[in-house]
Amino acid sequence: MDISGNTVFIPGSTSGIGLALALRLQARGNTVIVGGRRAELLERIAAEHPGLDTVRIDTTDPASITAAAKQVLAAHPDLNVLVTMAGVMHAEDWHDPASFLATAESTVVTNVLGPIRLIAAFVEHLRTRPDATVMTVSSGLAFAPLKITPSYNASKAAIHMLSESVRLQLADTSVKVVELEPPSVRTALLPGHEDNEHAMPLDEFVTEVVDLIETRPDAKEIQVERVKFLRYGEARGDYDQVVEALNATDPHGK
Known part of the structure; x- marks a missing residue:
């Protein structure tokens, strides 16, 4: 994925990592469409950040996804990047x-x-673009479990394997599949987590992500340094120690 010159749709980007990434990509010369469920929040984002386009989408509702896809592609037929941020x-x-x-x-x-x-809603269109990207968003917890969030861990492990598999299938097309693997980042994903001293500051995380996109445009996985502790524990042979350390620093653990 090139760092500039794209048209990017990011569902689930009205706050946290999604909005921060949207703003950084816009600043780097991309056209960015922010997607979210709350119309009033989308209106505020559009007013505060001129140039950002917005579309209402509820990714838990198939009909909403279909309608949003039609709206986005009608307004932005040159769309070439989809970031599946919502979670x-x-x-x-x-x-x-x-x-x-x-x-x-x-x-x-x-x-x-x-x-x-x-x-599914965008892949046929993306295949018509000469250089397209699907960026999935998994987590360091796809590779080492936080004990208080079993379903989240499992869902992100599923996204990792989905990314690996779809990348293989689309290898004969113009569509690249890139997996963003965040560590713990200071956002409101869990109550109070934006103040978690063990989590990575949001600005620091997004800065490193954008640098990696720029310097490694052919990367299959976007990994900031802090996520590698979780990502490669099994490969290093210290998986049990990684899991112990992860859950020892969890402020919500029991």
């Missing part, structure tokens, strides 16, 4: 099925079915 993260207690089942199911719908449906 949720919830703590779960698996001692009590009544307390976690609904949350687990909604996590899978948002974090796994959402990206699958988004790719």
Whole structure:
């Protein structure tokens, strides 16, 4: 993926990593469309950041994805980058099925079915572009589990393998599949997490991501240095120590 000259749609980018990445990509000479569920928030983002386009989309709703895809492609027929940013993260207690089942199911719908449906809605168009990218968003927790978020961990592991598999299938097309693998970043993904001293500052994370996109345009995985501790624990042979350290520093752990 080139760092500039793209038209980029980022569903789930009204806050956190998504919005920060949208603004950095816009500043680097890209046309960026921000997607989200709340119309009033989209209106505020458009007013505060001239040049950003917005579209309402609920990635848990197939009809909303279809409608948003039609709207985006009608307004931006040169779209060549899709970033499947939308995601949720919830703590779960698996001692009590009544307390976690609904949350687990909604996590899978948002974090796994959402990206699958988004790719399905855009892949035919992206194949018509001479240089296109699908950027999926997994997590360092795809490779080492945080004990309080089982369904989130599993959903991101699914996204990792989905990315690997779709990349193989689309190798004969103009569409590249790039996987962004964030570590713990200071956002509101979990309550109070934006103040977690163990998490990476958001600006620092996005700066490193944009630098990696620029310096490694052919990368299959975008990995900031801080995620490699989680990403490669099994390969290094210290997976058990990684899992222990990860959960020892978790402020929500038990």
